[in-house]
Structure formats: C-alpha cells, structure tokens
C-alpha cells in the first residue's frame with residue numbers, strides 16, 4: 092500500500108479529482124503515517140480483539156441461541172420428566188401444540204391474559220401518561236418535579252419478590268392494612284377476600300399497576316419534556332385553551348412515545364410470571380394463571396418440557412406478531428410526519 | 432384594531448449566573464392601522480420586544496397598552512394578537528392546511544369554511560401545492576410562509592411578524608413584499624414587522640423603529656431616517672452602501688468656515704449658518720457623514736467637491752460603486768454604471784452642502 096498509489100491510479104489518473112484516498116498519498120496522510128511499519132504500533136496482541144468479541148458472542152450463544160434451538164427441538168418431542176435425562180425422546184410432530192391449544196387451562200389463561208392486558212398493561216400506560224402530563228403541567232418547579240418523579244419511580248425499583256410479599260401482607264384479608272383501612276373509613280363493612288377465585292387475578296393486577304405505572308410515566312414524561320416549547324407558544328397565541336392543546340397538539344405529538352410505552356408493557360405482559368408466582372401461584376384453582384406462568388409451571392416444576400416449550404413458542408409467536416404490528420404503525424406515523 | 436403603545440418597557444433575562452438586559456427603556460407608539468417595522472442588527476432585542484407585546488414573555492418593568500387597555504397582565508389569548516414566529520413553530524403533526532386553519536378551528540369555524548380560507552391564504556403565499564404535506568418535509572422558506580399564513584389567516588387586533596422573509600429567495604421576496612403591503616392596505620390592521628433587512632423595512636413600513644443594543648435609536652418615516660438620522664449608528668445602518676464617515680475638525684479662514692478631514696487634505700464645505708451652529712457645539716472632534724448617493728461625478732461645477740483617487744470600481748448592474756482614497760481616508764460614491772474610471776485615476780465628486788450630516792464626535796448624535 093505504501094507505494095501503491097501510482098499503480099492503483101484509475102485510467103486518466105492525472106487529475107487530482109480522480110485520485111483515490113490512499114495511504115501513499117502524502118496529501119491525505121501525514122508522513123509518519125505513511126512510513127510506519129504496518130501493525131507495528133498496535134497496542135495489543137492480535138488475539139485480544141478476537142477474544143473481546145468472541146467471548147461475549149460465545150456467552151450469548153450459550154444463554155440465548157442454544158436454549159432457543161433446544162426449545163424448538165423439544166417442542167416437537169415428547170420430552171417429559173421421565174425421559175429428560177435418558178435422551179430417548181421421540182418425535183411427536185405438533186402433538187404438544189395440539190395438547191396446549193385444546194386444553195381448557197390454556198383457554199382460561201388466554202382470557203386471563205386478555206384481562207391483564209386491558210386492565211393491567213393498558214391501565215398502566217394510560218395512568219402513567221396521565222400522571223406524566225399532569226406532573227409536567229402542574230409542577231413547574233424543577234426541584235419539586237424531581238422529587239415527585241423519584242417518589243413515583245420508587246415502586247419500580249423494588250425487586251418483584253419484595254413487591255409480591257409486600258402486597259400479600261397489605262392485602263391479607265383478615266388483618267391486612269388495606270382491608271383495615273377500608274373498614275375504618277367505612278367504605279366496606281366486611282373484609283374483601285382478595286385471594287378468592289374471582290378476585291385473585293385482580294389483586295395481582297392491582298399490585299402490578301402499583302409496581303409498573305412508573306415506567307410508562309417516565310417514558311411519556313421524557314417525551315413531553317422534549318416537545319418543542321415554541322409549538323406551545325404558537326398554540327397560546329393562536330388561542331387554543333388547555334384542553335384543545337392537549338387533545339390536538341400534545342397527544343398527537345406523543346402518540347409514538349405512548350405506543351412505545353405500550354410495546355414495552357405488552358412485551359412484559361407476555362412473560363409476566365413473578366407476581367403471579369409469589370402472590371397466588373396461579374390459584375386458587377388456576378383462576379389467576381397466565382400463559383407464561385403455565386409454561387413455567389409445566390416446564391420447570393412439572394418437567395413437561397415439550398409442552399412448556401410449545402407454550403413458550405405460542406407466546407413468542409403471538410407477541411412477535413403484535414410487536415411487529417406496533418412497529419409497523421410506528422414507522423407509518425413517523426413517515427407521515429416527514430421523519431424516516 | 433388597536434393602537435399599541437409601549438412605555439418605559441424593559442426586559443431583563445435573569446439566569447443563575449448573569450443578567451441580559453435585552454430591552455432597555457423602550458418607548459414606542461404604533462398607531463391604529465399603521466405598519467411599523469422594527470429594524471436592527473441581530474441580538475438587539477427585537478424578538479424580545481415582540482414577545483412582550485404578544486404576552487409570551489413577562490415584562491420586567493414598564494407598561495404596554497392596546498388602545499387604552501393595560502395588557503401587562505393579560506395572557507396571549509386575551510390580547511388577541513396574531514404572530515408569525517421567527518422559528519416558525521409549526522405544528523409537526525398537522526398537515527399544512529391544518530396548520531393554517533388551526534387558529535380558525537380553535538375559534539369554532541366550520542370545516543368547509545376553514546378549508547376555503549386556508550386555500551385562499553395559501554394561494555397568496557404560493558404554498559397551495561403543499562397543503563397536504565407535513566412541516567417536517569418542507570424547506571425553510573416554505574415553512575416560513577406557512578407560519579406567516581397562519582398569522583395572516585386570523586382577524587386579530589395586531590399582527591406581529593418576526594423575520595418572516597429571512598429564508599425566502601430574492602425573487603419571491605419581492606413578490607411577497609408587494610403582497611404583504613397589499614394585504615395591509617386591504618385589512619388596515621396594525622402590523623409590527625421585525626427584520627434586520629433595511630430593504631424590507633423601508634419598502635413596507637409607514638414608520639421604522641431602529642434598535643440597537645437593546646435601545647430604540649430612532650423612530651420615523653423613511654425620509655427621517657435617510658435624511659436626518661439621529662445618530663451615527665442610524666446613518667450607518669440605513670442606506671446601501673453605508674454612509675461615508677469622516678473624522679473632521681472645524682476650521683475658519685478668510686473664505687469662511689469648513690470641516691477639515693483628519694489625516695487627509697479633504698475639506699468639506701458646509702452652509703455658513705450651519706457652521707455657526709456647529710461652532711456653538713464647541714467640540715473639537717466631529718464625525719461627518721456623506722451618503723455615497725450624494726456624491727456626484729461630473730456634478731454641478733458650482734458645488735463643492737472632494738478630490739480623490741479611484742481605488743476600486745465595482746460594477747453592480749444598474750450602477751457602479753467607486754471606492755476612492757485620499758490620504759488615509761477611504762470613501763465610496765455611487766455613480767452611473769458605465770462610468771469609465773480606472774484604478775489610480777484622480778476624480779472630483781461634487782456634493783451639495785445640505786447633504787452633509789454632522790455628528791458630535793463624543794455622543795455620536797446628530798448636530799445637523
């Protein structure tokens with residue numbers, strides 16, 4: 092390369108315009124660069140960059156790629172506890188999927204998931220968005236804003252096990268704090284049985300809303316902060332009141348951000364296991380089971396690996412379709428506004 | 432419609448570390464239906480003044496009246512002003528048509544009526560071909576016209592237009608200046624137009640307020656500004672090419688009193704009555720201004736003249752600009768386009784004594 096420039100010249104290469112950027116060109120690179128020995132001043136040995144890239148790839152392969160392939164494999168085999176360590180799995184085609192899709196347990200869990208998505212995930216996003224906008228509009232002092240934000244984000248920082256146990260205590264029917272408080276306030280006249288069959292899913296939703304509303308709040312709040320103030324000045328001058336501004340300007344401008352908050356919460360909803368496990372274990376009588384929880388239960392506690400894998404794949408496919416639709420929508424919106 | 436009057440208005444931006452005095456004791460009255468331009472270099476406080484009139488910025492001290500109503504504490508909605516923003520401030524999620532029609536939508540006009548009006552204004556501003564696009568995909572000049580349109584579509588007490596033509600090409604600007612003037616003559620509304628381009632200001636405005644360094648320097652018609660500029664700054668700022676300035680001293684000999692230009696042998700003649708007024712001022716150093724347009728090559732032989740050497744002869748189409756030197760002095764004269772004056776040639780440029788402007792050397796304010 093050092094003296095390659097003359098040989099590499101394109102035909103008619105006398106013109107300065109046609110000259111390639113080349114190491115041999117003294118106009119492009121300084122003298123020391125042209126005369127240095129290739130590789131002489133690499134500061135690390137050659138295997139170091141390979142190792143730096145290779146190790147993480149290897150780790151990712153072990154904890155992501157291999158288990159995924161393994162899961163697909165076992166979804167098509169009759170792997171269960173008896174045979175798990177014997178390696179004599181036999182091919183059953185889509186039998187696991189058929190079992191799952193036809194079981195009433197799965198059907199119920201889909202209904203539960205629907206309830207959870209509407210009243211858990213959606214409510215969190217709507218509540219979070221509302222709180223974010225109210226906080227932004229009402230609290231103008233920067234210090235107070237930070238204080239409020241931190242206060243609202245605290246629940247999100249607790250580990251799920253703590254949140255679950257905390258709410259279990261708070262909601263204990265006989266002497267839990269919440270029932271006591273409601274009784275004292277005269278809002279109810281007997282204990283609410285929070286962990287009854289009809290109630291337990293809702294109880295989980297209450298705890299989850301408390302736990303996760305802060306995430307959409309943060310997302311929407313940061314979106315609101317980054318909206319251009321000049322647009323709001325224009326709206327004021329144009330005579331738009333608070334409500335019109337919110338409806339016609341703020342919400343439309345935030346719709347991508349809110350969509351992202353939805354995506355994040357929906358993705359979590361499909362793999363929502365922790366609070367279910369800690370608070371109700373899916374009970375009583377499977378009345379608060381979600382698909383991911385059944386996959387967990389069947390696979391890691393009952394070792395019906397094939398069936399659990401089928402659950403996981405179904406969840407994966409449905410969520411992938413939903414997320415793709417979301418992203419498509421997002422792209423369309425951005426395109427309509429002249430970005431992207 | 433409204434008369435807008437500002438009385439001792441100040442704007443001070445305070446941050447944790449320092450203060451910026453953006454507008455200093457501004458007194459200005461814009462009559463009902465008048466077209467006033469606010470002209471000044473970048474950063475002199477024009478936008479700050481407008482924002483206080485519109486109600487987007489708190490007034491640090493002073494009073495703003497619309498007719499006889501004190502509006503200091505009224506918000507923008509209550510003041511009923513229409514503003515075109517320097518930064519456009521278009522609604523990114525609306526189409527151009529919705530942007531234009533938003534002020535009407537807020538006021539509850541029906542959809543077909545809004546559409547009709549938006550189309551009308553878009554045709555005037557030549558943006559009717561982009562009505563269904565969104566601001567993100569427009570050029571700066573197009574966005575600027577949308578922003579202007581969104582102000583003009585309304586029927587406010589006062590129109591406030593902040594540098595609405597800075598990104599528009601010269602050809603289209605010429606058309607738009609004409610259209611804007613026509614709109615003003617038709618609507619007869621008070622308009623305050625901010626610009627740092629004197630051509631726009633002088634072309635459009637009934638009166639021009641010249642600002643610099645947060646202060647109002649002069650407020651008057653274009654004749655006032657051109658012929659009796661209040662200070663060296665105004666004389667320099669108004670007029671293209673800028674006024675020639677000379678450092679000069681008064682001296683008297685048997686022929687009478689004249690001004691002697693420092694560091695050269697140029698002598699500038701003035702009327703004898705004027706000379707007495709200047710003498711009464713009793714200042715040794717004076718600043719003398721003569722506009723390049725007032726210097727005539729081959730002028731009236733009876734008039735006094737400056738003799739100098741040609742340094743540059745710039746040909747600018749319908750006229751040429753000669754840059755002349757005499758000693759350490761350099762000045763310019765506007766001459767006919769076909770003038771054949773070569774570099775190094777000595778020429779005489781004549782002027783009328785009444786075209787000579789004399790300013791105090793210390794305060795830089797006009798003496799005559």
Ligand SMILES: Nc1ncnc2c1ncn2[C@@H]1O[C@H](COP(=O)(O)OP(=O)(O)OP(=O)(O)O)[C@@H](O)[C@H]1O
Nearest residue numbers: 444451453472473474475476477478479480517627
């Ligand atoms: N929000 C603000 N905070 C602090 N200083 C400001 C603010 N807005 C303007 N200033 C300062 O006030 C001065 C006047 O600004 P202004 O925007 O009024 O100038 P302008 O005459 O409109 O200039 P231009 O022709 O560049 O638009 C400037 O020195 C600017 O730095």
Ligand SMILES: [Mg+2]
Nearest residue numbers: 477478479517
């Ligand atoms: Mg400005």
